[in-house]
Amino acid sequence: MNNKEKTSPFTPGNPVPIELFVGRLDKINELVRYVGQSSSGKQENVFLVGERGIGKSSLASFLRYYVSTKKNMLGIHVFLGRVSTMEEMVRHIFDEILKEAKTQTWYENIAQLFGNRIRQVGLFDISVTFAPPERDLRELVRDFPAALNNLLQKLKEERAGLFIALDDIDALVDNAEFANWYKSFADDIATHYEKFPVFIMLVGLHEKRDILSNIQPSLMRIFRVIEIEKLTDEEVRTFMSQAFGKADVKVEPEAMEWMVDSSSGLPVMMHEIGDATFWADTDGVIDKDDAVTGLLAAAENIGQKYLTPQVYRAIRSQRYMAILRKFGKRKQFISRYFRKRELEVKLTAEEKRVLNNFLRRMKDLGVIESDIEGGVGAYRFVNDMYPVYIWLESTRFERR
Ligand SMILES: Nc1ncnc2c1ncn2[C@@H]1O[C@H](COP(=O)(O)OP(=O)(O)OP(=O)(O)O)[C@@H](O)[C@H]1O
Ligand SMILES: [Mg+2]
Incomplete structure (x- = not known):
């Protein structure tokens, strides 16, 4: 398919068309x-x-x-x-x-x-x-x-x-x-x-x-x-296959699972990832490579479009990225809730020294807040998108 003639079925940032609405x-x-x-x-x-x-x-x-x-x-x-x-x-x-x-x-x-x-x-x-x-x-x-x-x-x-x-x-x-x-x-x-x-x-x-x-x-x-809350993985899968189906693009099972998993049930992620992957593909079949390229491009878009410039810069700064990466290399391990103590044990001595500063800054920026129910030292991300984005950024970081 000629790239010039392709039209993406994804609508990042706009309400989804009725025929692609899921869940x-x-x-x-x-x-x-x-x-x-x-x-x-x-x-x-x-x-x-x-x-x-x-x-x-x-x-x-x-x-x-x-x-x-x-x-x-x-x-x-x-x-x-x-x-x-x-x-x-x-x-x-x-x-x-x-x-x-x-x-x-x-x-x-x-x-x-x-x-x-x-x-x-x-x-x-x-x-x-x-x-x-x-x-x-x-x-x-x-x-x-x-x-x-x-x-x-x-x-x-x-x-x-x-x-x-x-x-x-x-x-x-x-x-x-x-x-x-x-x-x-x-x-x-x-x-x-x-x-x-x-x-x-x-x-x-x-x-x-x-x-x-x-x-x-x-x-x-x-x-x-x-x-309303997150979509289920099943709903995201349905969305992905309908959207790619509408554009006449095939998706290999492994690539599908990669996109579904990375979307983490978040509609915004699902559209950004789908869209970036759609444009990464050149032969009408999405394979794992297309999906990985798409995901990395999506991370860039999401950072720029949905985070404030201050949050974007802070999350990507070397100093904080080192700590953020410790939240977990696998997405499954990144939870919306975390404890300072559990994070601390994973840090180097130098990272430990900036931890308080890091937490304060993230709080000021509205990325995290104290989790009152969890007691002292318990925090939660303000939006589900933050931990997923942090995971995306650390994935990008690892690949560089
Ligand atoms: N049920 C759904 N099925 C498919 N795509 C969806 C669904 N819900 C939302 N989306 C997609 O997710 C993204 C965010 O959706 P939407 O704009 O409706 O969210 P919102 O909660 O109104 O956001 P905001 O808080 O910015 O106003 C859009 O790209 C939209 O197309
Ligand atoms: Mg809205």
């Missing part, structure tokens, strides 16, 4: 149950939590697809990356609703609700955007339940309800107004509406959930929490 069956079943509750009129709120890169957005995107096609909901997935005000939030929500509706035959039914605040964008009026003045936005923030309810009335014949996933809510949650606004929103619905078929899912990191509960403790009673 999460139990979570999907649970979520679909709650969505079902809401389409019968009971408004539901879910907080989807998980570490960075564990697959939250992919799950939200899969769920939106599923409820739109199978449950007849109007589904939107809103990315609020840099949004920090309620006004911008509601604008994004209605903008997505409008864009989604635009693809439907009943678009005109709801377009009138938006009045003359719809702007046609692009050639041939293909796309629409919701661009009301600030004053209207403030009103929508205040009367959000009533606005959604009017929309639902118009949609009654067409859709069973509304599915809203609010993703990348970091900046929004940092604004204390959000927690209070959400609480009033939920209370308002509970007291004023008999039927309100709306499912809302916030998508974020654990810390963001903690912030919300500190600002508005009673808010936490409103949310059902769904947490």
